[in-house]
């Protein structure tokens with residue numbers, strides 16, 4: 001086993017080849033190679049990173065090393081005044097888990113139960129519990145840290161898995177002032193983190209994906225790859241990408257691999273058992289389409305031989321569209337996040353770094369803030385009834401879904417089956433926003449139940465994941481309900497910052513700014529500048545749903561109509577949960593590994 005940059009020392013063939021050594025790919029690679037008789041090759045476009053950039057929590061929010069991320073461009077967004085956007089994606093061993101902002105949170109129980117209701121038995125909150133625990137250990141902070149920071153959390157939802165979650169020893173003083181706005185003025189209590197009961201409506205502390213002792217990042221690379229690196233049956237090929245999966249009579253026989261910087265260097269490797277796609281929600285659909293698995297008309301237009309007509313490949317794109325409001329605090333506490341970026345002598349950031357390196361304390365132990373508020377429709381408005389009614393009386397899906405849906409009517413049926421569930425959740429107590437804040441004057445409102453949908457479709461037969469990236473259309477803010485909720489979000493943000501508890505900070509609004517008053521003005525500001533169509537959580541583009549509903553994989557993650565091909569990454573989620581995806585994906589990948597090993601057998 002070992003790390004390879006070229007092909008000389010690879011085996012002639014493997015039992016399993018995994019496309020993508022990111023979060024989910026490495027979980028599955030580790031679990032499959034627990035059996036010494038099974039050989040696995042992971043093919044990863046990026047390389048290893050051993051710098052402090054990916055290890056120190058403070059850097060997570062301002063990761064400078066763009067070399068570790070894809071910059072995936074979008075099309076001009078019709079509903080956002082034709083603005084274009086860049087989506088950052090992990091591009092290294094560990095994928096997103098090595099570069100993300102480290103929030104390690106789970107969704108509401110009902111988010112997962114919705115997956116089960118869409119036809120995926122065993123994927124609900126109850127079925128996933130075992131896998132949340134199998135993946136993650138909570139490194140419980142010391143009593144002193146817990147008391148000093150007033151942390152509240154549950155422990156039963158964690159097990160003794162490879163990935164570590166913890167609560168850092170440091171919070172900026174103003175974080176507590178901001179929390180006071182919720183608890184003293186807006187009527188919320190700080191509750192436990194929800195890891196045990198899936199109840200997170202309201203305000204809670206967010207754990208980070210870090211080791212509690214060293215306060216360094218815990219990623220799929222550190223947690224799942226490193227401990228398995230010496231297994232003779234596990235190989236990883238870096239700086240190379242999977243271009244295509246080759247099939248014969250609808251059965252996978254191997255993969256075409258190409259070197260990242262030298263197109264002339266490529267190899268076709270046979271596979272005995274399965275190819276497992278884990279290249280993430282943008283590149284997994286790209287590989288499928290290039291392999292002839294996707295909408296027949298799209299493939300034919302590019303002269304690709306159709307192996308399996310599956311229009312769901314690249315449809316159903318979801319994310320957490322984010323409203324970023326900005327304020328300015330005229331009188332913040334003397335210790336606040338901006339002191340770290342000021343250029344005085346001696347540099348405050350240098351001393352904070354030394355404090356981290358010497359004592360594992362101080363602001364460098366904390367990523368971007370640790371508090372979140374999950375808010376339902378009735379937390380956002382006192383008169384939700386007419387908005388709920390609009391979900392049922394509103395325009396038909398053809399009017400707001402991408403043209404690609406109208407061209408492939410199965411997708412519309414699938415969307416309707418999702419709406420049936422999601423509308424009910426919205427009318428109940430589903431979280432519509434995950435609001436997060438650090439101790440600075442920015443607040444992020446991540447929309448958690450977007451009703452608009454996007455697409456990821458190849459435009460050429462060039463398989464290069466970076467130079468020939470697929471066409472990403474977020475399709476955001478197309479559904480009138482998404483817009484109405486966005487307007488309510490801005491109102492909520494203002495109510496929060498205007499709360500009496502914050503009077504001592506003397507906040508003034510920078511963006512959207514005091515000139516933006518009426519609902520129509522707020523909507524225009526959303527479309528023109530405030531609204532970003534993603535929150536770094538792309539998913540759902542090869543959904544686990546029935547085939548007639550635009551699904552791509554069945555409940556055992558097998559691609560419909562193809563033998564020996566599964567998808568295990570963020571693409572398989574049918575609906576996005578309210579939390580950032582990493583904790584969820586660790587559990588999904590753990591369950592995927594059990595399914596592949598035959599430990600979990602789905603009946604019927």
Ligand SMILES: Cc1cc2nc3c(=O)[nH]c(=O)nc-3n(C[C@H](O)[C@H](O)[C@H](O)COP(=O)(O)OP(=O)(O)OC[C@H]3O[C@@H](n4cnc5c(N)ncnc54)[C@H](O)[C@@H]3O)c2cc1C
Nearest residue numbers: 020022023024095096100101102103242569570580581582
């Ligand atoms: C900047 C940023 C901040 C985030 N913040 C948070 C957060 O705070 N909390 C949270 O829960 N989640 C967060 N996320 C999301 C989370 O990290 C991702 O959801 C998760 O990593 C997705 O896992 P995955 O296995 O589906 O894909 P990834 O982890 O992205 O792995 C895919 C891998 O495949 C490789 N690849 C792509 N194409 C090919 C190919 N053709 N052949 C071979 N390899 C290929 C890529 O290089 C990558 O390493 C963030 C993500 C980013 C990028």
